């Protein structure tokens with residue numbers, strides 16, 4: 029049978045068993061393994077199962093997830109994140125949706141130290157979701173804004189996607205990083221505006237707090253000084269290159285532990301609970317990442333990405349229409365496979381065609397990253413949404429997908445802005461000399 | 463002889479080099495050439511950039527049948543190739559062409575049994591490793607003291623012998639590690655300045671060619687798959703492998719020049735050449751590595767001293783016959799430039 | 801029979817909990833190693849040799865040994881909205897099917913991880929810079945997979961058992 033047909037059948041089966049309440053990570057591993065066995069050989073399918081899973085579990089780059097999640101768990105157990113959100117609320121409480129807006133801003137700063145969307149969503153979600161819940165924020169708003177803002181991890185540098193794109197297309201990674209900054213900030217701004225619009229339409233989604241007086245404000249600010257110092261230390265350390273991302277997570281977790289102990293707000297039971305909590309979230313995220321890897325290898329051998337991109341570049345259409353189709357194809361691809369693999373498979377075909385259309389390479393890189401960001405929050409393989417779902421256990425998946433919807437609108441608008449005004453991405457790298 | 467079956471033979475090839483890298487383009491051409499010379503009997507689906515199996519899993523992937531053919535670095539699966547490890551050690555390889563020739567000779571001379579679980583097509587190996595630094599120029603061995611240098615495999619041992627601290631990380635991570643200052647530099651071939659864009663963050667390159675280590679790379683095929691191939695197809699593979707050794711060698715030589723040329727287009731970059739007395743000190747400091755290898759492997763029952771003697775002899779032999787850098791560059795520009 | 805099943809269920813829960821403790825110890829060790837590495841590297845210019853490799857290996861223990869307990873807690877993400885609207889009987893049938901699929905997956909994973917571990921052990925493959933043999937970790941994944949298989953088995957029997965009542 030034609031690999032394309034088998035690939036399509038595989039995707040359909042995956043969607044069906046998702047709907048049958050099969051754990052998402054297991055489902056991707058099963059379909060990926062069976063499909064790979066079918067296309068290559070049963071022996072190869074069995075081999076890839078064990079090897080992919082070991083490879084993902086033992087990846088140093090991914091240990092950033094347990095460390096930052098652990099930091100979040102300790103910060104929650106020792107009351108640090110609670111105080112942080114109390115302070116945010118005292119300062120921004122009058123602003124409708126203020127906490128969701130500060131969460132977006134926090135995700136954007138975290139994105140500046142972490143190159144992965146999954147890690148950004150997991151780390152920030154662990155801290156922010158229980159707190160927004162405490163202030164009676166609507167579930168769809170709270171989860172939607174973290175899942176979406178978590179995707180800033182690959183647009184605001186550093187970004188694993190930009191590094192791969194730069195190497196494959198022989199573009200300056202430095203310039204790509206710089207090009208991501210301005211669209212990243214605009215997109216964070218658009219997300220904040222989206223929060224504000226949602227709150228205007230549904231005032232009940234984000235209750236407004238009472239006006240805090242100056243004394244109260246001063247009080248809460250004093251309460252968060254050491255937390256702010258810790259965060260500043262961790263982020264500065266990353267910027268100045270004292271730490272790798274994993275080390276920053278470790279330093280943050282150790283710092284949170286220390287603060288909890290000194291303040292006598294973290295006891296043995298709290299520490300044990302923080303460990304259990306971190307284990308559960310880490311395990312849930314990594315099982316999904318491993319499953320997505322097995323499934324991605326199956327999709328790779330179906331040649332679907334290759335055939336699709338060859339088809340697109342052969343279309344007799346105007347450059348902007350082709351760009352539109354490319355965006356759609358990547359969006360579709362992002363629905364079913366991991367971004368990094370998708371880009372490695374398709375860029376060699378799509379990129380020369382895009383260059384032949386006379387479009388700017390750096391700008392195209394930014395577009396690709398934006399589309400990839402949409403991929404991590406769209407069903408059925410929307411890794412960020414699953415991660416958030418695992419953290420906010422009582423929120424059903426469809427509520428999160430519903431919550432994502434307006435933010436997808438913001439992403440589409442951002443892509444539109446970039447298509448209309450390429451300068452948004454290119455003016456900054458133009459200023460820098462290599 | 464029985465009549466040839468008409469059905470096509472379908473194979474897969476997994477490579478870790480990114481698709482735009484010349485070694486990936488060469489591998490792709492290898493697949494097409496096999497197809498052509500077997501009159502379409504053999505079709506190879508080629509996967510680059512580790513999309514089918516990631517770099518450290520490619521060898522094992524071939525053994526277990528995930529892909530039929532694979533190209534990756536021997537040092538990514540340390541311990542699996544105890545005899546061939548020696549090829550990576552400092553032997554003053556002047557360029558990648560010589561290292562490539564020597565790596566293939568070594569295999570054909572000794573046929574180490576560590577490759578018994580696959581069929582070897584050929585090897586290729588990069589040009590001499592040099593020291594990159596981002597802030598501090600390295601002019602003497604003392605300058606290396608205390609620096610944290612990214613490296614892998616034998617590079618880690620060399621750096622330790624020279625007084626630096628090794629930091630094990632893959633080439634894909636090197637850019638970010640150096641740009642953030644997590645490491646002070648990298649110990650690696652010049653090629654990556656261009657091939658992996660590291661010239662953007664590297665300020666100083668210290669050539670230390672007399673210790674010139676390399677990283678040997680394999681191209682191997684699944685054994686059962688190989689055994690199932692008809693003889694005339696096997697012949698095509700063997701013949702092409704022989705031709706491709708030469709091509710990879712030239713590409714490596716080309717890349718080392720291209721890396722430096724690209725590096726020097728940036729402002730404020732410096733290429734440091736060690737004076738002979740200083741170079742001699744580095745050679746002296748790293749000499750124990752090979753003697754340690756000989757002691758260890760002799761204890762394992764391998765004729766390690768004989769290996770070393772043969773290697774030294776082949777380095778000398780091929781160095782006297784190597785093509786000029788210019789001719790390699792011209793060949794690449796003519797044959798491989800788009 | 802029911803008693804036996806309950807005892808078996810208790811035993812499997814206990815086992816999952818123990819494995820989870822192993823994962824917890826690995827998580828704390830990972831934190832300690834990272835902190836020691838930072839201090840040693842920044843203050844004494846002496847990063848822990850192989851620190852990165854060992855952190856990656858601890859990552860295997862953190863994740864693999866927590867999978868069973870996460871399954872006991874139903875912590876793996878599922879898409880619920882369709883099934884939760886079906887009648888109870890259909891829900892049980894579907895659950896039985898998905899548990900069976902999960903069991904097959906982890907049985908195969910256990911078997912293949914054992915095979916992979918043996919390959920690594922026999923070929924003598926070690927880590928890239930510090931030459932640490934890491935095949936025991938792969939055997940670890942094999943053992944954890946079998947425990948996950950047993951957890952799924954118990955959960956499957958329980959779901960189908962409810963139907964008979």
Ligand code: NA
Nearest residue numbers: 139142181184
């Ligand atoms: Na980032």
Ligand code: NA
Nearest residue numbers: 363403406409
């Ligand atoms: Na998606």
